[in-house]
Amino acid sequence: MDLSEINFAVLVASLIVASTPLVLAALGELIVEKSGVLNLGVEGMMIIGAVTGFIVGVETGSAYIGMMAAAMAGALLSLLFAFIILIMQANQVASGLALTIFGLGIAALMGHPYTGIKSPQISTISVPFISEIPVLGTMFFQHDLIVYLSLISVLVIWYFLNRMRTGLILRSVGEDHDVAHSLGYRVVTIRFLAITFGGAMAGVGGGYLSLVRVPQWTEGMTAGAGWIALALVVFSGWRPFRLLIGAYIFGGITILQLNLQAIGVNINIALLSMAPYLATILALVVISMSRFRGNRGAPGCLGRSFVKIT
Amino acid sequence: MFKLIPRENVSPVLSLLGPLFSVGLTMIVGGILFYFLGVDPFAAIKMIFWDPLMSETFSTYSIPQIFIKGAPLILIALGLSVGFKANVWNIGAEGQYIMGAIFGASFALSLYPLESIVIFPAMILIGVIGGCLWSMIPAFLKVKFQVNEILVSLMLVYVAEQILALASLGFLRNPDGAGFPGSRNLNQYTSASNAEIIAGTGIHLGVLLSLLMVIFFYVLLFRHSLGFKIKLLGNSPKASGFSGDNPNKLIFLCLTLSGSLAGLAGIMEVAGPAGQINIDFNVGYGFTAIIVAFLGRLNPIGIFFAGIVMALTYVGGELTQFMLNLPAAAIQVFQGMLLFFLLSFDLFVHYKIKLKGNK
Numbered sequence: 001m002d003l004s005e006i007n008f009a010v011l012v013a014s015l016i017v018a019s020t021p022l023v024l025a026a027l028g029e030l031i032v033e034k035s036g037v038l039n040l041g042v043e044g045m046m047i048i049g050a051v052t053g054f055i056v057g058v059e060t061g062s063a064y065i066g067m068m069a070a071a072m073a074g075a076l077l078s079l080l081f082a083f084i085i086l087i088m089q090a091n092q093v094a095s096g097l098a099l100t101i102f103g104l105g106i107a108a109l110m111g112h113p114y115t116g117i118k119s120p121q122i123s124t125i126s127v128p129f130i131s132e133i134p135v136l137g138t139m140f141f142q143h144d145l146i147v148y149l150s151l152i153s154v155l156v157i158w159y160f161l162n163r164m165r166t167g168l169i170l171r172s173v174g175e176d177h178d179v180a181h182s183l184g185y186r187v188v189t190i191r192f193l194a195i196t197f198g199g200a201m202a203g204v205g206g207g208y209l210s211l212v213r214v215p216q217w218t219e220g221m222t223a224g225a226g227w228i229a230l231a232l233v234v235f236s237g238w239r240p241f242r243l244l245i246g247a248y249i250f251g252g253i254t255i256l257q258l259n260l261q262a263i264g265v266n267i268n269i270a271l272l273s274m275a276p277y278l279a280t281i282l283a284l285v286v287i288s289m290s291r292f293r294g295n296r297g298a299p300g301c302l303g304r305s306f307v308k309i310t
Numbered sequence: 311m312f313k314l315i316p317r318e319n320v321s322p323v324l325s326l327l328g329p330l331f332s333v334g335l336t337m338i339v340g341g342i343l344f345y346f347l348g349v350d351p352f353a354a355i356k357m358i359f360w361d362p363l364m365s366e367t368f369s370t371y372s373i374p375q376i377f378i379k380g381a382p383l384i385l386i387a388l389g390l391s392v393g394f395k396a397n398v399w400n401i402g403a404e405g406q407y408i409m410g411a412i413f414g415a416s417f418a419l420s421l422y423p424l425e426s427i428v429i430f431p432a433m434i435l436i437g438v439i440g441g442c443l444w445s446m447i448p449a450f451l452k453v454k455f456q457v458n459e460i461l462v463s464l465m466l467v468y469v470a471e472q473i474l475a476l477a478s479l480g481f482l483r484n485p486d487g488a489g490f491p492g493s494r495n496l497n498q499y500t501s502a503s504n505a506e507i508i509a510g511t512g513i514h515l516g517v518l519l520s521l522l523m524v525i526f527f528y529v530l531l532f533r534h535s536l537g538f539k540i541k542l543l544g545n546s547p548k549a550s551g552f553s554g555d556n557p558n559k560l561i562f563l564c565l566t567l568s569g570s571l572a573g574l575a576g577i578m579e580v581a582g583p584a585g586q587i588n589i590d591f592n593v594g595y596g597f598t599a600i601i602v603a604f605l606g607r608l609n610p611i612g613i614f615f616a617g618i619v620m621a622l623t624y625v626g627g628e629l630t631q632f633m634l635n636l637p638a639a640a641i642q643v644f645q646g647m648l649l650f651f652l653l654s655f656d657l658f659v660h661y662k663i664k665l666k667g668n669k
Contacts, residue, residue, distance in 0.1 A: 040460070080650070089314070089661070090653035093399055093460070097600055098653060102646025108639030109347075219639075224468050231461045270476040277465040281451070284462065288455040307314055307661075 011255060012139040016147060019251030021046070021205040021213060023150045025229035026236075026243050027157055028201025033233055034161065035194035036174035036301035040096025041081050043226025044103025045199050046206035049074040051107040053207025054217045055114055063122040067146060067207045074203020075196045077103055082195040086188050089305050100226070108219045119215040122146075146208050151244075153201075158240040170194060174299035177306040187306050202226065224277065231280045235287050238297035246283070253279045314661040324659045329605050329612070332651035333619065340644050349634050357633060358626030358644075372625050374511035378583055380621035381520040382407070382575035384614055386599035388527045389571030391608040393564035395531075396543040400448065400565055402463025403572040404596025405470035406441040410573025411580035412470075412477050413440025415587050418502035419482060419494055429501040434577055441573015442566055444470065449565035453558045459565070471592070478588045492588035496581045504582035516578030520617075523571070527610040540564070572596060594642075598624075601649045620645070 025042055032039050052073035057066025081099045084090045122144045131141035160167040170190060173180040177187045209225065210217050228250065236243035257272040265272075337359065341351035362372035386403045393400050400406075414437025421429055447466060451457040482493040496502045504514050531537035543550040543560050550557060575595065584591055602620050606612030627641035657663075 084650060084654050088654040088657045090656055094600075094604055094649070095653050097401065098646055098649035101597065101601070102643060102650065105639050105642030105644075105646050109637055109643060112637055112639070224465070227461060227464050231458075231465070234458060234461070268476060268480070270472040270479075274469045274472045277468040281457075281462050281465050284457045285451055285455050288451075288457045307316075 009135045009138040011259065013142065015248060015251045015255045016140070016143065017213060018255050019247040020147050020150050021209045021225055022229050022232060022247040022250060023154070023205075023244060024146075024208065025202040025205035025226060026232040026247060027150075027153055027240065028198035028205070029229055029233050030236070030238060030240065030243060031157065031170070031201075032194050032198035033302055034174045034238060034299055035170050035191050036177055036299050036304065036306075037085065037191050037195055038092045038096065038303040039078070039081055039099070039195060039198060040093060040230065041078070041099025041103065041226075042198075042202050042229050043222055043224065044100035045074040045077050045202035046103075046209070046226045046229075047107040047220070047222045048077050048103045049203030049206025050210035050221060051111040051114075051206075051217060052203070054119060054210040055110065057120050057207075057211050058114060058117055061120050063120050063211045064145070066120070066211050067204055070203045070207025070211075071200040072203065074206065075200040078195050078199020078202070079192075081199075082192050085305065086191055086195075089307060092303050092305070104220065111217045111219065114217045115219070117217070119211045119217075122212050144212060146204070146212070154240045154244045161240070171299070174301055177301050177304070181306070181308065187308075191306070202229070205229070228276070228280055231284055235283050236297075237287070238299070250276065250279065250283075313664045314657075315664060316661055317659075320659055325607060328652060328655040328659060329607070329616065331655055332605075332648055335651045336644060336648045339647060343640070343643065344636070347636065347640065349630075349636055354630050354634055354636060357630050358623060358641075361629060362622055362625045368629065372629075374508075374513050375625045376618060376621045377517045378512055378514070378621075379624045380617040381514075381517045382579055382595045383599050383602045383620055384520040384617035385516070385523060385571045385575040385578075386568070386596055387602035387606065387613045387617060388523050388610060389568035390599055391603040391606070391610070391613060392527070392531070392540055392567050394544075394603055395608050396540045396560055396564050397547075398452075398561050398564040399460045400445060400463050400568045401460055401600060402445070402448065402465075402467045402596070403568060403599055404592055404594065405463070405467035406444045406569045406572035407576040407579075407596045408467075408470040408474050408592050409444040410437040410441035410576030411584075411591060412473060412482070412576075412587060413437055413443075413573070414577035415493060415496065415580050416477070416482060418496060418499065418581070421501075422494060422499055425501045427501070430504075430581075433502055433581065434574070437577025437580075438570045438573045441571070441576060442569040445565040445569025445572070446562075449562050453561055459561075467596070474587070474591060475589055478591075482587050484586075493586045495585045497585045502581055504578055506582075512583065514578065514582040516575065516582060519574065519578070521614075524610045524614045531610065536563075572599075598645060601645050604649060604652060 025046055029039065029042055049070035053066040053070030056069035057063050077099065081095055084095045085092050124142055124144050127141040131137040161171065169185055173185060173187050173190050181187050206222060210221060214221060232243055232246045235246045254276050257275045260267065261269055261272050337355050341355050344351040344354040361368050362376060363369060386407065390400060390403060414433045417436045418429060418433045444466060448459040448462040451462055452459045478491045478493065484492060484494045504516065506512050506514055507518065539555050540560060543555065543557055547557060580587060580591065598620055602613060602616045606616035623641055623644060630636040631638055
């Protein structure tokens with residue numbers, strides 16, 4: 001075993017790439033949950049994004065067009081969920097599970113002819129001047145557009161939720177839909193929009209996974225990433241910046257275990273592969289134990305159906 | 311626009327109609343899907359829902375197969391349904407199923423080649439304990455630290471899958487297996503084999519147990535006060551507290567039941583139809599059972615029929631895969647769709663719908 005084979009700067013850079021799908025999907029789910037809806041279908045929307053992004057990316061030769069298609073596919077699938085829970089008043093937990101099962105099936109069906117193909121390259125954009133800084137430049141400023149986009153999204157979503165009137169309305173719908181309704185806000189419309197946004201973000205996250213992170217299509221390739229994104233939202237206490245930190249810690253564990261596998265550390269591969277999932281459980285326990293309870297930020301109406309009885 | 315009026319009493323006719331309607335609608339939409347996949351929709355639907363039961367060529371093999379595949383689904387779904395009623399969402403039954411199989415098989419294989427009649431019952435018991443222990447992790451974390459059981463139980467599925475890989479490539483690998491992954495075949499170890507009880511059909515003890523469990527759960531839920539307490543916890547946790555029930559105990563109970571039954575299904579499968587622990591041992595019964603639980607309306611009798619229907623789609627799905635070259639994933643799409651229709655139909659069960667204009 002030779003730990004010096006691991007280049008720290010490259011490690012951090014790959015950590016950021018590994019975390020980006022999680023950041024995107026979890027940010028989307030954050031908005032959905034802030035509107036009072038629990039969508040457990042993140043995994044399904046991510047994998048649909050992954051397969052659609054990959055297919056469109058391969059066919060057009062552009063990873064960015066693929067990524068856009070991934071967003072649309074994720075949003076489209078989330079509309080199905082929105083319809084079932086908002087119009088048909090179905091149980092949100094069960095409908096989310098159905099969305100995941102359905103998404104995994106559809107993705108496997110669509111992706112079958114594309115197994116084993118290479119995806120088009122994505123170009124990285126080096127930020128002028130600062131990317132030349134040794135070590136730090138490699139870590140943070142030589143990434144592709146989507147990575148920068150994910151970081152900007154964190155800022156924008158924080159600003160939206162905490163500084164904008166529309167963000168306040170979204171939060172009020174999530175806190176108490178009956179009060180929001182009596183104040184004249186359109187609960188169902190707002191939730192529809194939130195769910196669609198969440199779907200698009202999960203879709204891009206999935207697309208990033210198949211086009212950049214892996215980059216290949218294999219059946220069931222999300223391997224629980226959607227569920228980890230859900231856990232990250234809880235872990236963050238519904239706060240965008242803590243979500244980003246959580247995702248990077250998580251990405252760090254994943255990258256570290258992959259690197260340890262690569263340099264042939266004397267630990268069984270199966271044990272190393274368990275690490276990300278065990279870390280997620282541990283993180284959830286720690287956050288629930290800690291003084292500022294993880295669920296303090298949980299919206300009041302999370303997971304409850306809204307029925308307009310007037 | 312429409313207006314929803316809550317029903318005072320849930321209509322029993324409608325709640326029975328829901329599953330039937332959903333299966334019908336799934337056939338239609340599934341048929342359209344098959345058409346786009348370039349497969350004759352009528353042939354495919356007939357092959358999935360009709361041929362396994364009625365065709366002379368397939369039915370002698372298929373009918374027992376439906377029960378064999380239905381048994382784990384029914385066992386797991388029964389356990390899950392209790393939790394779902396109480397709003398305890400164990401969605402990691404797949405992991406508990408794997409752990410049940412690993413625990414039981416490890417015990418039996420550690421005694422190989424010793425022959426004794428106590429091995430089989432002890433192996434089953436240890437399998438049940440294995441599944442139960444795995445579900446105790448989310449139960450403990452939920453009760454002690456209020457950690458969400460959905461996420462923990464699901465994460466543990468991935469951990470269990472890695473343990474399965476570890477077992478089939480490492481500690482349970484067959485020493486006489488020429489280096490191939492996978493354990494010894496339990497069917498060749500008389501004391502541990504879950505042999506068929508009706509010759510030539512493959513029907514094993516697990517099938518019989520799944521039927522007995524349906525009756526047991528029916529009594530538990532409808533003839534015993536525990537059933538009421540569980541329902542109360544789900545519908546109104548506050549009232550449940552006032553009536554003196556300890557919600558933590560009920561959470562433990564729900565996860566004990568679902569974990570144990572998933573473990574039972576796992577050990578029955580590994581000692582019976584599967585025969586050995588291998589990397590591809592689990593095929594998603596734990597997840598499909600969630601659909602079975604809902605399709606059966608969380609009612610034991612309903613779950614029995616739902617398990618049979620779902621097993622039919624598995625057996626029929628294999629037929630279409632074999633005969634029409636339809637991808638295996640098509641059946642998963644089918645199952646997801648079924649759940650969508652079913653959940654949507656609940657609207658009509660719980661609400662009356664009136665047009666707003668004409669009062």
